[in-house]
Amino acid sequence: MNPVWVIAKKELNGYFNSLIGYLILSIFLIFIGAFTWLIGNDVFIRQQASLDEFFGWAPMFLLFIVPALTMKQIAEEKRSGTIELLLTKNVSSRQLVLGKFLACFLMVCITIAFTIPYYLTIVQLGNADHGAIIGGYIGLLLLSAAFTAIGIFASSLKDNQIVAFLLALVINVIFLFILGFVGNYFSGWVGDILNTLSIPNHYTSISRGVLDTKDIVYFGSLIFLFLFLAELKISKKS
Amino acid sequence: MDIQIQQLTKSYGFQKAVDNISFSVKTGEVLGFLGPNGAGKTTTMKMITNYIDIEQGDILIGGQSIKSGKMNRHIGYLPEHNPLYLDMPVIDYLEYCASLQSVSKSMIPTRIREMVRLCGLDVEKHKKIGELSKGYRQRVGLAQAMIHDPAILILDEPTTGLDPNQIIEIRDLIRQLGKQKTVILSTHILPEVEATCDRILIINHGKIVADGTASTLRKQAQGQQVLKVKIDEGDSNDIFEKLQKLEHVAMVDFVDRATNRFEIQSVAEMQSNKEIFNLCVKNNWVLSECIPFETKLEDIFRDLTLN
Incomplete structure (x- = not known):
């Protein structure tokens, strides 16, 4: 069996063998459920068969949820010294990073999969735009993958989980809010670059149901970049 | 498989942790690696297991450099403080280690059974590692090092935390294994070296200061x-x-x-x-x-x- 899969399986089991997996799953579902169906500008107030509210709020919660999932992955291995055990086995730093990434990403996917009943409900309520909803889910998965890669990178830096969590949160906030916010103050190419780098720019167009190659390339590059940095950090051993 | 260490050097800042050391260990030999704290024992072992990069020199295992990164599956390693996943049951942990060492799926149960028997873990095998005493944790550490039947065993202070009976058992085990494998073990306990090792290598400040059997060292010193x-x-x-x-x-x-x-x-x-x-x-x-x-x-x- 490929080491990537062996590691991913162990870590995924770890989430469900402890409280963390269930806790994170329920926290996400409670909040996203409340904001989609009960609080604020929810589905019943809008009187539309759309999940826009869900796709709008989901990144706000994933912002916290994903770092909470990823924070222990490498930091804890470093703290307890088990990283030495892993890397002296037949496992490369790349396989380690990919395995950890895969486990966290699958965990996020499972969490998101629990919202599929929302889709089924909305379809019953009226004429839903299936394209937009499917696009929204694809966007959500790409966004989660990017957050997961950022989280894994943050976790690879130090042997402290809190530091990993906060750092991942800060990077997520930068990509989700700050780049776009600052970008609006600049005109010309600086503003263009900052806006191109910000997540909402790409996420919103996908969740409208427009699947553009450049958005997929954007998320792909983010994932690749942060996983690569994490690998670099781990393989630099002195 | 033989281990050949050639002009190995590693420095941290201005301090040379390992200073141009060369030695080789043959199959069927148990080498005792001695030295005061900070002499460079652990650093050398970490380089053999490819955990830290080699600065200068080379380490050959069966004639092949470890820099290729492909030699790790021939090495069983028990790190210094025996890090373990405390929330994992012993059996699951051994299975995890076996899969990571590319032991084929059909062989894994046999290997685990063998290790449980060899390391005397039968009573404790379903407990979580965190519930085990230090001695049993040490046995789990040894079991994971040997799970893939490696040709080379690198053991960093294998008997720390064991009671006298366990120490004797583990020494016997190492002696037994040493007949077919290449073993390097580091320790502070000097009678242990005499009891288990064919050869003694003493290093100090990163340099080899003595190399030979216990009796030749005695003769030289006396x-x-x-x-x-x-x-x-x-x-x-x-x-x-x-x-x-x-x-x-x-x-x-x-x-x-x-x-x-x-x-x-x-x-x-x-x-x-x-x-x-x-x-x-x-x-x-x-x-x-x-x-x-x-x-x-x-x-x-x-x-x-x-x-």
Whole structure:
């Protein structure tokens, strides 16, 4: 069996063998459920068969949820010294990073999969735009993958989980809010670059149901970049 | 598989942790790696297992450099503080380690059973590792190191935290394994080296200061024969003078004048037991003690590493 899969399986089991997996799953579902169906500008107030509210709020919660999932992955291995055990086995730093990434990403996917009943409900309520909803889910998965890669990178830096969590949160906030916010103050190419780098720019167009190659390339590059940095950090051993 | 270490160097800042050391270990040999704390033992072991990068020199395993990164599956490694996943059950942990070492799926249950038997983990195998005592954790650490039946075992202080019975068991196990495998083990416990190792390598400040079997090291360190002698029924000054006149005696020292105890150093490469005996017979003294003084491994270690 490929080491990537062996590691991913162990870590995924770890989430469900402890409280963390269930806790994170329920926290996400409670909040996203409340904001989609009960609080604020929810589905019943809008009187539309759309999940826009869900796709709008989901990144706000994933912002916290994903770092909470990823924070222990490498930091804890470093703290307890088990990283030495892993890397002296037949496992490369790349396989380690990919395995950890895969486990966290699958965990996020499972969490998101629990919202599929929302889709089924909305379809019953009226004429839903299936394209937009499917696009929204694809966007959500790409966004989660990017957050997961950022989280894994943050976790690879130090042997402290809190530091990993906060750092991942800060990077997520930068990509989700700050780049776009600052970008609006600049005109010309600086503003263009900052806006191109910000997540909402790409996420919103996908969740409208427009699947553009450049958005997929954007998320792909983010994932690749942060996983690569994490690998670099781990393989630099002195 | 043989291990060859060639001009290995590693420095941290200005300090050389490992300074141009070369040695080799053959299959079927158990090498005891000795040295004070910070001498470079762990650093060397971490380089052999490819955990930290080699700065200069090379390490060959079965003729192939470890820099390729492909040699790790031939190595079983027990790191210094025996890191473990405390929330994993013993069996799951061993299975995880076996899969990571690319043991084929059909072989994994057999290997786990074998390791559980070999390391005496049968009673504890379903417990979480965090619930085990230190001795059992150490056994789990050994089991994970050997799960893929590696040709090479690198054990960093394998018997720390074990009780005397367990220490003897683990030593026997290492001896047994050492017949077919190449083993390097580091330790602070000197009798352990004598009990388990075919060869001793002492390093200090990153350099090799001694290399050989326990008995050759002793011979080198000892030089002259030293005897502790007690002679009854004679005047101490008279005995002292007569002893000093003996041909093979280089030096006589009073240990205790009242009970006539002496320490006698022989001339280099000479034995003075016979002369002393004959002298006693001639003078009607009673030779009630004659103990050859053996240099202890501890003394050799101190001599070589305290300078």
